Amino acid sequence: MTTPSQPRVAHPTAPVIDDPRRRRSVLLAACLALMAVVASVSGLNVAQPQLATTFDASQGQVLWIINTYTLTLAALLLPLGAAGDRRGRRRVLLVGLAVFAVANLAAATAATAEVMLGARLLSGVGAAMIMPVTLSVITSSFPDAERSRAIGTWTAVAGGGGILGMYLSALLVDVATWRWLFALPVVLTLAAALVAVRAVPESRDPAPGRFDVLGTLTSVVAAVGFTVALHEAPTLGWGDPLIVLTLVAAVTAAAGFVVQELRAPSPLLDVRAFRDRRLSSGSTLLLVLFGVQGGVSLVLYPYFQVLLGWSGLRATLGLMPMALLMMLASGLAPRIAARIGVRATMVTGLTVAAAGLALMAASVSPTSGYLGVLPGLMAMGLGAGLAMTPSTEAITSSLPREQQGVASALNDLTRELGSALGIALLGGLLVAGYRGAIGERLHGVPDALAATAGEGIARADAASRSAGDHAEQVLTAAREAFVIGWQQSMWVGAAVLVALVVVVVVRGPGTGSRA
Numbered sequence: 089m090t091t092p093s094q095p096r097v098a099h100p101t102a103p104v105i106d107d108p109r110r111r112r113s114v115l116l117a118a119c120l121a122l123m124a125v126v127a128s129v130s131g132l133n134v135a136q137p138q139l140a141t142t143f144d145a146s147q148g149q150v151l152w153i154i155n156t157y158t159l160t161l162a163a164l165l166l167p168l169g170a171a172g173d174r175r176g177r178r179r180v181l182l183v184g185l186a187v188f189a190v191a192n193l194a195a196a197t198a199a200t201a202e203v204m205l206g207a208r209l210l211s212g213v214g215a216a217m218i219m220p221v222t223l224s225v226i227t228s229s230f231p232d233a234e235r236s237r238a239i240g241t242w243t244a245v246a247g248g249g250g251i252l253g254m255y256l257s258a259l260l261v262d263v264a265t266w267r268w269l270f271a272l273p274v275v276l277t278l279a280a281a282l283v284a285v286r287a288v289p290e291s292r293d294p295a296p297g298r299f300d301v302l303g304t305l306t307s308v309v310a311a312v313g314f315t316v317a318l319h320e321a322p323t324l325g326w327g328d329p330l331i332v333l334t335l336v337a338a339v340t341a342a343a344g345f346v347v348q349e350l351r352a353p354s355p356l357l358d359v360r361a362f363r364d365r366r367l368s369s370g371s372t373l374l375l376v377l378f379g380v381q382g383g384v385s386l387v388l389y390p391y392f393q394v395l396l397g398w399s400g401l402r403a404t405l406g407l408m409p410m411a412l413l414m415m416l417a418s419g420l421a422p423r424i425a426a427r428i429g430v431r432a433t434m435v436t437g438l439t440v441a442a443a444g445l446a447l448m449a450a451s452v453s454p455t456s457g458y459l460g461v462l463p464g465l466m467a468m469g470l471g472a473g474l475a476m477t478p479s480t481e482a483i484t485s486s487l488p489r490e491q492q493g494v495a496s497a498l499n500d501l502t503r504e505l506g507s508a509l510g511i512a513l514l515g516g517l518l519v520a521g522y523r524g525a526i527g528e529r530l531h532g533v534p535d536a537l538a539a540t541a542g543e544g545i546a547r548a549d550a551a552s553r554s555a556g557d558h559a560e561q562v563l564t565a566a567r568e569a570f571v572i573g574w575q576q577s578m579w580v581g582a583a584v585l586v587a588l589v590v591v592v593v594v595r596g597p598g599t600g601s602r603a
Contacts, residue, residue, distance in 0.1 A: 105229045105289065113287030114229050115238050117280050118222040119245045121185060124276035125215040125222075126246060127253020128192075129158055131273075134258040134400050135266035142266070143201040153204050155319060160212025161219070162504040163311045167304040168213075169220030169497025170356050174299065177221045177228065177493060178290040182281060184217025189277045196270035223496035227484045228291045236422035236481055243477040244418035246503070248411035251385075255408065258401040293490035297354025304356060306345035311501065313338025318508035321516070357494055361487060369596045370482030371498065373434060375506040376588050377441070377472055377479075380581045382507035383514025384445070384468060387577055388461070394545050395567055396458065406458060410469035417473025422481075430478045431596040435589055441471030442585035449578035454567040482597050514577040519544070521573030529565030533558050545570045 105111050132139070132154045139150045172180040191214055195207035226238045253272065260268040317334040324331055349355040362368045385407065392403035417437070425433040444467030451460045480499055487495040523542055530538040537555055541548035541562050548566030552559045 104231050110287050111230060111234065111238070113283055114225060114289075115241060117283035117288055118226055118242060120276050120280035120283065121181065121218050122222045122242065122245050123249045123253065124188065124273040124280065125161075125219050126249040127257070127276070128211060128215065128273050129161075130250050130254045131257035131269050132157075132266075134254060134404070135261050135269060138261065138266040139204075143204065145201050149201055153201065153208055156205055156208045157212045157215070158504065158508075159312060159315050159319075160209050161215045162315045162501060162508075163308045164213060164216035165220055165311070165497040165501045165504070166307045166356060166494065168216045169224070169493040169495075169500075170299070170304075172217070172221045172224060172493035173293045173491055176290050176292045177225050178284070178288045180217050180493075181221040181225065181284055181288065184214045184221065185277050185281045185284070186214075188214030188218060189274055189281075190214075192270040192273050192277070196267045196274075219500050220493050220497035223480075223484065223499065224492035225288055225291070227492045227496070228489055229289060236425070236477075237419075239481045239484070240419045240422045240477045243421075243480050244415035244473070247418055247473060247476055248415035251404065251407050251411035255401070255404040258404050262399075262401055300348070300352050300354060300356040303345060303348045303352060306341045306348060307356060309341035310338050310345055311505070313341060314505055315508050318505070318512040321512050357498065364486045365595055366482035366597045367486035367498075369434075369592055370479040370486070371502045373438070373475060373479040373588060373592060374483075374499065375502040375509070376584060377438070377475055378503045378506035379510030379513065380441070380445070380585060381468070381472055381510065383510035383577065383581060384448075386511050386515050387518050387574055388465075390545055390570065391452075391461070391574065392458075394549050395454065395570065407465070409462065410465045410472075413466055413469035414473040414476075417470050418477045419473075421474050421477035424474065425478050430482065431592060433478050434475050434592050434596055437471045437473070437475030438585050438589045438592065439471065440474065441468050442582045442589070444468035444471060445578045445582035445585065449575045449582065452571055452574055452578075454564075454571055478597075510581075514581055517577040517580055518570075518573040521576035522569045525572040526565050526569035529568060530562070533562060537562065541566055 105114065136150050136154070139145060139153060143149070145153070168180070168184075188211060191207050191210035195204055195211065198204040198207055223239070223242055226242060227235060230238050256272055257269045260266075260271070313334050317331050317338060320334075321328075321331050326332075346359055349357055349359045362371075388407065389403055392398045392406050393400065398406065421433060421437070424436075428436075444464040446464075447467060448461050448464030451464065453460060483499045484492060484495045522545065526542055526548075527538075530541060533541070533555075537551055537558060540551045545566045548562055552563040552566070555562050
């Protein structure tokens with residue numbers, strides 16, 4: 089087996105494409121397919137009331153419909169990424185596109201919540217086949233001189249595509265019906281398949297050995313356990329028995345996975361590869377950065393919708409400057425890295441992103457409006473874009489060319505788990521800060537009304553409309569408490585990014601690294 093320290097060389101089964109036009113077609117197919125997957129992660133969030141009404145579903149059922157997709161995607165990324173390396177990346181991509189298209193058509197026509205849930209699960213299976221392959225076909229097909237730019241484009245779509253997809257989804261809900269949400273991924277999937285059939289070459293690992301079944305099982309249990317715990321803990325509490333048992337199962341499975349991968353003759357993921365600074369620093373950066381970004385997006389929505397009174401569509405549009413700057417910076421990052429170095433580019437991006445969070449924490453107030461968060465939002469997008477592209481290539485360059493499906497899956501998995509972790513952490517800090525600050529501002533308010541207001545700013549806003557003489561006090565208290573919780577979560581996010589800067593400075597890719 090090729091060790092992490094050995095140079096990656098082109099293998100006859102993973103041909104580098106000499107034709108620039110065909111390379112552009114490969115990149116187009118990969119980005120269209122990726123856009124379909126990432127747009128579906130958050131697209132249904134904007135249609136929660138419509139789902140509840142259509143299927144007569146509880147809030148818990150609606151959340152399962154939404155989260156089943158993400159859960160399945162995270163659980164199957166590693167094994168299906170490895171399947172692409174073994175069975176053929178082009179084949180797995182086309183099968184995944186077909187599964188994804190059929191699942192989205194089933195979701196669009198679902199008559200019951202059970203059918204909808206099954207369609208979302210099947211969508212997650214298709215997405216887990218598609219997502220790692222979209223990056224691995226780029227890294228296995230592009231020559232070294234062109235690979236960084238191609239990965240920059242892929243990273244731009246992966247980073248900003250979710251927000252863009254959410255905006256388009258919200259627009260479709262507003263002008264049509266929630267069922268039209270699935271038109272976007274179907275159209276993107278069909279377009280990607282048409283291009284991929286003609287342009288994407290077949291490539292695979294010529295000697296993969298026996299498939300690591302035990303490694304697959306333990307990785308699935310660990311991914312599912314961590315994802316469920318991180319998603320549910322903010323609601324149930326970290327001490328809830330379900331969360332504790334889930335975390336114990338996830339940690340046990342993760343430990344079992346490491347032991348298995350150290351012993352297996354053909355491991356799903358050779359954990360020894362994490363000795364390579366490119367893999368360890370790139371994975372850590374993406375895990376933390378996507379965590380902070382996911383948490384920031386979570387706390388921005390109630391700010392836009394409750395404090396500013398915006399609709400869901402307008403709130404999504406308010407995030408667009410961050411998404412667009414992230415996409416622009418992701419495309420420019422390879423050129424900047426070529427001039428100042430990979431590590432310096434990663435450090436610069438993280439520093440700018442941390443400054444953006446600090447700026448938002450310092451400038452936000454109950455009356456600051458959108459302009460109070462816009463500069464920090466733009467800095468966050470710019471910094472994240474600069475840091476993500478070199479981190480992604482650091483991961484893919486650390487594993488041999490025949491294992492690019494696994495490298496890509498690892499890259500994607502760190503993003504998914506990072507987002508869940510950030511939402512749990514920063515969301516929890518926001519809630520804790522809000523509850524700690526609102527009580528002292530509700531003196532004289534009836535206990536029942538104060539208890540409702542203490543549950544969150546959205547509940548406080550709704551309760552204030554029928555609070556009579558206490559309406560203004562409740563609303564003012566909720567807005568001030570929300571800002572305190574906001575500032576607390578933003579400062580912690582900034583501190584986490586500063587700590588990550590230190591880690592990258594000490595353990596980041598060396599000056600000779602390709603990234």
